[in-house]
Structure formats: C-alpha cells, structure tokens
Amino acid sequence: MIKKGSKILANQIKHTKVVLVGDGAVGSSYAFAMMQQQVADELVIVDIQQDHIKGDALDLEDVQPFTSPLDVHAGSYADAGDADLVVITAGVPRKPGETRLDLVNKNMKILESIVTPVVDSGFKGTFIVSANPVDVLTAATQRLSGFPKNRVIGTGTSLDSSRWQVALAHKLNVDLRSVNADILGEHGDSEFAAYSAATVDGQPLLDVAKKAGVSQAELEQLEQETRTKGGSIIKLKGATFYGVATSLMTLSRAVLHNENIVLPVGAPVDGQYGLSDMYIGTPALINENGIAKVLEVPLTDEEQAKMVASAKQLKQVLDDAMN
Structure with a gap:
C-alpha cells in the first residue's frame, strides 16, 4: 500500500x-x-x-x-x-x-x-x-x-480511422465502440482501409457486413467517402478541426499519463510493411516514451501493395521537400 x-x-x-x-x-x-x-x-x-x-x-x-x-x-x-x-x-x-x-x-x-x-x-x-x-x-x-x-x-491516420469507424457504425447499425477498424498509409488520397484486420464486436468486419447484407462495393463506397470527408467538410464550413483536435488531445494524454494504448498515428517505420526511413499511418503503442512500438497490421497482398504505393508517393514528396 x-x-x-x-x-x-x-x-x-x-x-x-x-x-x-x-x-x-x-x-x-x-x-x-x-x-x-x-x-x-x-x-x-x-x-x-x-x-x-x-x-x-x-x-x-x-x-x-x-x-x-x-x-x-x-x-x-x-x-x-x-x-x-x-x-x-x-x-x-x-x-x-x-x-x-x-x-x-x-x-x-x-x-x-x-x-x-x-x-x-x-x-x-x-x-x-x-x-x-x-x-x-x-x-x-x-x-x-x-x-x-x-x-x-x-496524427497520421487517426482522424481517418475515426471517420471510417463512424461510417461503419452507421452503415451496420452497431455501437460505435464495437468497431475496431483502421485506415492505413498516407493521411490523404492514397490512404486505404485494412479490411482484413477490421472487426465488429470481435467478429471479422467482412463477415458482419455479409450477414447484414452490405456488399463489398458498398464498403468501398464508404471507404471513398471516408477518404474525401475532410474535403467535403472544408467545402461546407471552410475547415475541419474538432476531430483532429480530439485526436491530438488523446495522443497528448497517452504520452503525459503513460497510458500504453494503441492508436493509429503517423509512426516511423523500420522494416514494418517492408518500409523504412519515413513516417506513415499505422497503429502504434503510445506511452511516456512517445512511440514505444510500431505495430504492423497483417495485410492481404492487395492491401500491402496499397501501403507500398502510398509510401512511394509520400517518400517522393518528402525527398523533394528536404532537398
């Protein structure tokens, strides 16, 4: 005691x-x-x-x-x-x-x-x-x-993952807290949903969607709407800020309070997904040390190709900017 x-x-x-x-x-x-x-x-x-x-x-x-x-x-x-x-x-x-x-x-x-x-x-x-x-x-x-x-x-794909989870909860008519699904890659046009690792109430997302009568095409439409939601908000009100601000607060709390929680962030990859020497959106363990561990989500071959393509685009922009 x-x-x-x-x-x-x-x-x-x-x-x-x-x-x-x-x-x-x-x-x-x-x-x-x-x-x-x-x-x-x-x-x-x-x-x-x-x-x-x-x-x-x-x-x-x-x-x-x-x-x-x-x-x-x-x-x-x-x-x-x-x-x-x-x-x-x-x-x-x-x-x-x-x-x-x-x-x-x-x-x-x-x-x-x-x-x-x-x-x-x-x-x-x-x-x-x-x-x-x-x-x-x-x-x-x-x-x-x-x-x-x-x-x-x-902050990486923390906001995008939040938007994806909200879209899935609405479409499947489930409690938002039961949705565990992430957007990976660039926070931008080349980001993508990791379908194979996503779950709803502990069950694979694709299985839950099938039982609910939601097709793959409908899921991909939701993914596209998630990808462009920021632009849609900007057109309507000029800027987006509540979601990313709350993401920042959550990240700050995880570091300051040594919470040891997993969040989708912009993390430094060192071999994960076959990538290195850059930051890209992926889940990571966050505590008082900052990023304690970068987690590699198991991906299908198609998803892995999307991650590599996203990284290639980011790497080119980064190299041009730094030079």
Whole structure:
C-alpha cells in the first residue's frame, strides 16, 4: 500500500507542461479539448498573432471552474525548454480543391521556423505534429530536430480511422465502440482501409457486413467517402478541426499519463510493411516514451501493395521537400 501511495503522490507532484504552436481552428480546438479533461498542468500557446493568443488564453481560463485547473497562458518558443510536449498545428490550411500534399512547400518553411527555436530552447520532450501534409511534416520535424524517431509523432491516420469507424457504425447499425477498424498509409488520397484486420464486436468486419447484407462495393463506397470527408467538410464550413483536435488531445494524454494504448498515428517505420526511413499511418503503442512500438497490421497482398504505393508517393514528396 505504501508503494502504491508513493507512486500516486509522485504522479501528483510531477508538473506536466505542453506548448502549443499554432492557435488557429485546430490549435484553439485542441486547447479547448485539453481544458475539458485533466490532461496537463500547464498549457502555453505560441503564435505570431500575439493579441489573439492572449485573448484565447483569457477566454480558455474561464473554463477551469467547470472542469479542472489548468494554467493556460500565451508564451514564446523559450517556454519549450522545460515542456513535456510541443504540439505543432501551425501552417497554411487546405483550401477547397487542394490536396494535403499541395501544402508541402508552404508549410515546410513554417515548420523550419518552429523546430529550430524549439530545439534551441533546450526542449527534451516529445513532438506531436498535425500540420499538413502531416506525414511529410512529421518526418521533416524529426530530421530537422535530430530527435529520436520515437519522440516525434504525427496524427497520421487517426482522424481517418475515426471517420471510417463512424461510417461503419452507421452503415451496420452497431455501437460505435464495437468497431475496431483502421485506415492505413498516407493521411490523404492514397490512404486505404485494412479490411482484413477490421472487426465488429470481435467478429471479422467482412463477415458482419455479409450477414447484414452490405456488399463489398458498398464498403468501398464508404471507404471513398471516408477518404474525401475532410474535403467535403472544408467545402461546407471552410475547415475541419474538432476531430483532429480530439485526436491530438488523446495522443497528448497517452504520452503525459503513460497510458500504453494503441492508436493509429503517423509512426516511423523500420522494416514494418517492408518500409523504412519515413513516417506513415499505422497503429502504434503510445506511452511516456512517445512511440514505444510500431505495430504492423497483417495485410492481404492487395492491401500491402496499397501501403507500398502510398509510401512511394509520400517518400517522393518528402525527398523533394528536404532537398
């Protein structure tokens, strides 16, 4: 009992600090999500729009009486020196008709201006990246920072997997919590659903769909709608932010609270799927070390070909951007 109590006390004493870089639609939604749950002790917001982040911090601090205390305030890159996490959402947002990969040249310059001062601050924690194209910018963050690969995480296909699970639950008329299905590959046009590994209430997805009278063609249509859902939302309201912000909050909690949970993220592959030297969407074990283990989903030959094709596209863009 004494050991258990000591561990709890130690966890309570440890001060957890997050620096958020970028306070646009995604960043502010992430900050609000962090205020809703007792994820960290301190949240520092950094952005070139100084008046905006000061106002946002003042607005966000009023959430505390309804939830839990979280010291939120505007700051600078110097605040990253003793932070546990630096979360990067800063970047030019995608416009209607624009792909995530179209953003690479614009956002690579912004990324360089962020990573260098963060590293110079003495930051020793973990980077979490959600700016697009997220797989390319996550790999670039690791290369620019020189950090161990496990301490740089991208949101990857976490949002896409969420969208896929929602679509399946609606189509099959089942509890969303019973759906275990992931989207793999690029967070973008070359992503794909891993049908062979997906389950519903512990049963293979394809078997459940067949029993429900849902054809493979209908599933593939759902997959395509999942792939293009972000663009559809952008056309309707200008941006998407709630889903990815909640994904970021969940990732932050997994690292800060050493949760040891499996999430689909942008992870560094080293032999998995026959790939290496890049980040791509796949499940990974997340804890206080960042990415503790990259998990390789068993794929059919057709799915493996899709993963390789997705990786080839990402690798070309990454190499061009870094050169």
